[in-house]
Amino acid sequence: MVLLPVSDHQGNTTHATVSVTLGEMIPGPVSRPGVDQTAELQAWWNSGSALWFPPGAVYTCEGQLNLIDRHGVWIEGNGAEIHAPSLLGDLDPSGKVRMRRQLYLESSSEIMVRNLAITSVGTGGWDPLYEAEAAVFVKASRNVTFENPRIVGPGGDGFEVSSLMQSGCVGDDCGPTVGLRVLGGSVTNPKRMGFSITGSARDVLVDGTKFWSIGRSCFDLELVNAALNIENVTIQNTTVDRFNLNWFGGGGGGTHDGVNLIGNVTPRFKMKWGSPGAVARRNFLMQDNVATDPRDNAYFSFLRGTGLTFRGNQADASWDGGPSFAECLDILEEANSWPS
């Protein structure tokens, strides 16, 4: 029990009381360099709900670590690393896409993962063979937080958020992912996206994360069928150094309602929101973002969106073709430092 005294200036005091419980953490196994410890780590993860990595440990994991139907799990990484030395995950039934996700969450809730590195050997640009091999895949889960993650070199995305039976297919919708937060940390060298949403999701926050050398788009909200929805997604205070397709992509199908880009730094505002196949695009806020590359600073294309606000953004160098607001309604532009 902890007492928190609150007094007025006459000396009258009340105590707020807080009950504090110290959890017992289950320490992880000793790392054995070069030995595949996927099964060993999975058994440890299945053994309890407060998991404590040895500081600085490096585990070789060729396989996929799962948190499926788990609730109330705390994983303290202590800077430990889960490393996949290849991109050789199992092929999907089509034989065209490898499907290993290094960390796979499904139908879980109240999950915290802190200070954990998830690394592989992906470099360069997009390769469809490996595009499903996200470092972290979150499906149909609630209240999941990644604090200070370090992601390096996945064959697919740094983070992929989905609600579908299988990423990229038009399968059964398992329900949205709600309350996902990525706080701080970094994503480096994903062969596809930095952070993507391909299935239904609500209340998603990416805050303060650094994205380096992104193979395709840095942020890609591309729903794979018309029945899916994205609601209240905020990307803020991130830094991006390089991407090969878009800074922000919002094509694909389905409905977006509430997308907020606030206080981010990027080389250029290369963006796309809406597509001929989209059901609806509503409420887009882009505020206080800065584009830093003076050579190629902006191009954005918005199609059939409503409720677009652009405020306080800076891209005061050259433009490359944008902006385009085809068939958009209710557009507010104010205090931006860019050509109109």
Place this chain on the structure above:
Amino acid sequence: MAAPIIDNAPLPDVVLAPGSFADVEVIAHDPDAASGQGTVIVTDSGGNSTPVQVALRVDDPLTFGDAVLSPELEGRVSVVRIATEANRAVYRFTAS
């Protein structure tokens, strides 16, 4: 005189794993604080007077003190106040 009242009691329980922290917000008010209106007469040089209503407030600022840990938590939990406003404070609990 009445003591302050905690507005958001009961506070949430805190469960801490080693190395983790949790923030707890305390919101309180003092029931002795009061506000109302008074009237001030304003007179110009010609002797014309006008009553003007002004808001009056009897303030009783709160002080949020240091946390007092029970003996079993001493040395294992630290608490610092990371934000303080007129009627609100946030305490950060960290497990060592």
